[in-house]
Every structure is written in C-alpha cells, then in structure tokens.
Amino acid sequence: MAYRGFDAMKIDTENRKPRVAVHKFSSCDGCQLAFINAGTDLVRLYDLVEMVHFAEAGQLDEDAEVDVAFIEGSVSTPHEVERLQRIRKRSKFLITLGACATAGGLQALRNMADLDEYVTGVYASPEYITSLPLATPISQHVRVDLEIWGCPVNGRQVLAAVRSLLSGVVPVLERDKVCLECKRQQTVCVMVAKGEPCMGPVTRTGCGAICPQLGRDCYACFGPAEAVNTDSHAQHLVALGLSHEQVAQRFLFINNGAPEFNAEGLKWRDEG
C-alpha cells in the first residue's frame, strides 16, 4: 500500500461513530472469526463503532456508506465482481482480510488447472455452475487500502488495525520473516535441528510462529515476507531431499496466488 499521508488515514466521522462493514466473498468464514471469536472485545467493538453490515453476526445493509469495509474471500463469480465494485464505491477505507482476499487463497489453485475439468469432475450438472475462470484477490478488481495477510488472520491483527484507524494512525503490519519471530521466542529451528522443510525463511510473521513452536515446519499460510529470496530457499529445500514437485507444492499452497510464491512454484513445477 502506498503511504498517503497521516491525515489521509484519519476517519472523519463528524461526532458520530465510525461505520464499519464486514463482507464475505469466496472463503471458509475463518477470517470473520477474528471478530466473532473476540469475546468481550467483540462487545466492546460494537460500542466503539456502528457495525452496519456483518451478515454472520446478524447486521444486513450491504449497500450502506461506510468508513471502513473489511473484505473476506476471493472473487470467483461474475456476481462477486459487480458486488465488490459497488462496495468499493461506498467505502472510504477498504481492508482485505486474509489469504483469500489478499492473494486468492487456496482455491486460486484452480487458476493453474482446467476449470471445465474441475466443474465436470465435481458437479453432475455443470450447466448449473456459474464460475469465473480464475479465483482472484480483491486488489485485482478494486483499489485496496490495506492488506492483512494470514490464513486465518487473528484477532490481534484485526483489532489492532481497527484501533489504529480509530486513532487516525496508519495500522502497522508485520513484514518480517517467521525466522525472526522464532529467534525472538528462542524457538529451536526445525529446519536446522530436524531437517524439516520449513517455509519460515520466506514467510511473513504475524502468526506467532506457532508451527515451529509445535516442532513442525511452517507451511507459509501468512504469505511472502518482504524482500524474500525464494530461489535460494527452493535450492535449500532440494538440498534437504525434496523432489522438484514437492518444492513446487511448498510454494503453490495456501498463498499460491502471491506473485513471489507463484513464480517460484511454477518454475519448479514446470522443470518437473
């Protein structure tokens, strides 16, 4: 996101509560749970803002003008394109919530396959299915003001973003690699100690490095970190014994639509 200046972030609500909406596109609902699972913070949020649209929580007014719109899910039908454009026009600040909205999500794997084969393979009556050829991130269709990565995003990330916006400050996003979080926590490196094919060196933190904490490899659900060297990491995975196909699958996973991961994954897949 380009920095548009301190005042550009200020939500001018003229003595009324800021109006917020949470919209769902193609997704598993897991990112909305960052709100729904917030417990007493959820109650507090409803005091601080006017929640005008959040279907799962019971508020329905999709076409309302809002200060902040959160978008969960990727775009995968013609109807969703039209809906998204309508929402963008009525929202001052638009935030994507999680891997699907930000990079297309796991279902963007279909972008690399033959959609007709998918539809006929899954549904008996393919003529009933309306689907765009691609599952795409929100930013491919409208301007996005802030992207929150994660599959799923968590309450800390989301509520911190809301708090920052309410205070007129640019929300701070993690861009570090998971490796740095492991070092801060003094978690033993699973790649060095156990030879696990960890994706931490190329993955954005924000998750709390929970996989290495449990002794397993990171599988990159928070997307690419800043300034990643995917090629070097891929070579390292090969040195650990992964086949080219397995290296490709490491990158073409939850965030297969993120440009850095997509390019690296396709390179190894096509080399076979």
Added chain:
Amino acid sequence: MDEKREIRVDVPVLARVEGEGALDLLIRDGEISELRLRIFEPPRFFEKFLEGRSYTEVPDIVARICGICPVAYQMSSVHAFESIFDADPGPWVREMRRLLYCGEWIESHSLHIHLLALPDFLGYPDAPSVARDHPAAVQRGLALQGLGNDLIRMLGGRSVHPVGVKVGGFWHAPSSGQAAAMLERLRAALPEAAELVHFVAGVTVPDDPQEFVSVALRHPDEYGMNEGGLVTSDGLEIGINEYEKYFAESHAPHSTALHSHYFPAGDAPHGAGRPYLVGPLARLNLNVDRLPAGVRENAEAAGLRFPSANMFHSMAARAVETHYAIVEAIRILESYAPSESPAVTISPRPGVGFGCTEAPRGILWHRYEADHEGRVVTARIVPPTSQNQPRIEEDLRRSLDAFGLDHDEEALRLRAETVIRNYDPCISCATHFLRLQLQRD
C-alpha cells in the same frame, strides 16, 4: 380471506448463518408452490485440488473448507489415511483427538446458541441487542466459546485452522502445566455449562413435532465423536465404509451444494431416497443413553426429554452437548500425562480409506484413494450441511404450513429464517463437492 392471494417472500441474504444462502418462497392460492433454499456460496473445488497432494498436506488443506469446524475436517481425514496405511496411533492420541474435538463442539455450539440462534427465540435482531437486555447470558456464552477456542489452541496452536494434527497423531504434546491450567478452567466452567442447559431449556420455542430420520455415529461405550458405526432412527446399523450404499447426493439447479438423501433399502442412488437429519439433535436422539449420568440428569432436571421430534430442540441439544464436552474434557485431562511420542511413524501404501466423525453440525464423511507414496488419487467429502439441506427444505414446507401461510410476509420471513438457522447450516462447508452419484430425472 383472499383465496387468490399470492405472496413471494425473498430473503436475498440469510443473516446469522455461516456462509451465504438465500431463500425463495412462493405461496399461491394458500399453498406453497415454490420453496428453494439457495446456496450460492461460490464453488471452491477442494476435491479436485487435493488430487496429487501428499497425505501430509491433507489435514491442512481440508481444514480450509470451514473456518468454524476445521478440527472436524482434520479428524475425518486423518482417520481415513490411517485406515489406508493400517496405522494405529494408540490410546494417547485417541484421547487427545477427543479432547480437541470437545474444544470444537464447545466453541461451535456456544457460538451458534448465543450469536446465531438465541436472537430468534428471544425476539431480537442480533446478539448485541440480546446482550443489552441479557448481558450475563451473552457473557457466559462468549466465555464458553472462548474456552472451547483455548482448548483447541492448547493442542493446535490456534483455534481457526489449528496446526497440531497430523496423520499418525499430533506434532506436539501439551505440557503437564498447560493441561493442569486448562483442567482448572474447565472445572470452573462446569457449573456454567450445567446452568446453560437450564437457561436454554427455559427459552420458549415453537412446539411442533414432526417425523424425520436421525442419522449419527454410535459407539459401543461412549458418546459418538471420532469412531463408531452409523445408525439411523429407523434401525439401520452399518459401517462407515458402507455409506455410499445408503446415502447419495444429487445436484439441484438452485444450489452449489449437493443434496443428500437416505436410501433405507441400500440401493443408493437408484432407489427411493428420503431426507434425513444429522447434527446435535440426531446425535442425542440416537445416543442419549451414552451420556454420563450427570449430564443426562441435568438435562432431565431442566425438563428436556430425548429422543425429541421437535426440531426446535436443536438449540437445547447443543447446550446439552456443550455440557457433555466439558465433562468429557475434564475426564480426559484428569489423567493427562504428556506422551514421549505423540505420533506414530507412517509407512504409506496404496489403498482406499474412509473417515467419518461427528462435526458440530453432524457426520462428516471422507473417502480417499491414495497411491504408493500416499498421494491423493481421488477424494470425496460429504459435509453435514449438504446432508441436512433436503431436510431443511422439507421442514420449511411443513413448518410454514403449520405456522399458517396467511401470516404477513414479515412474519413468514422470520419463521422461515428461524427454521433454517435452527440447523446451524454451514454453507461454506457445503460447497466443495464431489462426484455425483445420482442423476436427476
């Protein structure tokens, strides 16, 4: 009364359900002439992109089908692969899976009762409005939901798409200290959960018994969750590998979710199929005798009787299961000791395997075919909501008739929404389907 009255009730977006659904209802001359629960959650094709993926990736992929019940997807998949590979993870893993599942039942049921269902029966538009008049009840619900999430977090690192489960067991065993702290919290919550059952039993719901077939897992000596055979309220008892003989899905034009029907004669998909119910009420109808005495007695003291033919007892069934899940989690943690080896070693081999576990919303059936390296050749996943969808439509027709079709549009709309939400449909789950068994005529 105007006999020619024509009412069209359109609910373009259903609130307080997981995912996106809509309802079309046309009443002509005092009769329902069209009724369709439309599921328009876009198709996400999970079964297809599982193909070619290693068994090691499957639990993390299928979790993404549903953010509300990822544990259920992980559980059905690991059981299926362990049956293919002939792996037995042993009693410690068995107990920990049950504990993890208790977390998901507590979280999902508390969420549904308090945030999604209760507003219908207490006459509010949403949970924040309920909270203004019943703050203690909503606080209790949020606290229980949080407790369930923390239980999942203890074993899985986070509550949505947890990362602790693998084929063969767990990546990590919680420490004794973590387990002891969780046990203390569960004990403190136990009276709250017992009280929740009384609170929900005291909420007035429509008294409208109907006929339906319940389907659930049943285990010889415990309340069905991860293991057991399938039973129905009309007397069928089968292994989970026989599912496809008795249950089949068809594809309706108005929905990206497939519709499941039950074929009592075992001639699916060619015979005569009928709708059926899965989920908390179906489980209690078939397994109430498997509840510990304390949970059963508390429910009886609250005036609840199972089996029940009143679909609106689903919310009470969720409360009873929340109470049960806390009792069960306490039982498991009271004898907890960390395992040195929280997972068994897996040796992949080719084959076909099945997994069927009780997701919060009902049985979740998986079938996988694996190759010699344990990669997925084909996958088939039948979520609870596609199984309940024909039952929901059947219920809507008769509930709206019983309610009275001469009610005004707003009243009809609210009753229809209440009926649908009562099933806790998870529409995100219900749109990933599989190869079709049944062709429509």
